[in-house]
């Protein structure tokens with residue numbers, strides 16, 4: 681029999697450990713960021729002159745280059761790291777003197793995790809953190825999983841767990857749900873994602889858990905498990921996100937985008 685779905689409403693060391701160990705399925709903190717600031721920040725993001733389309737699907741736009749866009753290319757990696765701090769500061773500036781929800785999250789993570797939390801380095805260089813995504817109505821994110829090692833040129837990392845963190849700033853009136861299959865891809869499916877932007881739903885069947893966050897909510901889930909986003913209806917979908925890396929209960933957590 682399948683284990684019953686369990687979601688924690690609290691972000692603390694215990695819920696983080698349980699999420700990494702797959703004893704719970706998500707952490708969902710309603711009202712993490714104020715609704716009025718969420719709306720203001722979403723407008724800043726959607727109106728930003730540097731908002732860029734993703735390479736593969738241009739109905740998905742983002743601020744800040746994610747490591748997923750590096751694609752094992754040395755020039756791209758160089759661009760990613762050399763822009764990292766400027767991008768973090770540029771995004772922070774949009775809502776200053778308020779904190780971005782991800783800056784707030786980073787502080788909380790450092791405080792609740794016994795060994796603290798810090799920016800992920802790759803080849804000794806600091807990573808970008810805090811991708812802001814705008815998804816147009818009708819566009820979706822195909823089922824996929826996120827695993828840093830797959831994106832590194834040598835194919836390995838010291839991480840033994842990876843979480844996805846999203847703050848929902850502007851949800852469409854309908855759709856735009858987060859779908860969680862709660863299962864790992866097969867090695868073949870994992871490999872497939874090096875060249876495609878997702879997996880076939882037909883093969884996967886229905887997701888086991890569907891979450892529809894409200895504006896201002898924080899959601900964490902296990903990024904190594906298959907997940908996707910349904911098309912939004914009647915409005916844009918704006919989020920701010922990062923990943924969290926785990927390498928043991930007594931080790932610092934790391935974050936990057």
Ligand SMILES: O=C(O)CCC(=O)C(=O)O
Pocket residue numbers: 821826844845846857858903907908909919921
């Ligand atoms: O926007 C979402 O709800 C999830 C996006 C996603 O795929 C991720 O954070 O890894």
Ligand SMILES: [Fe+2]
Pocket residue numbers: 824825826844903907
């Ligand atoms: Fe993802």
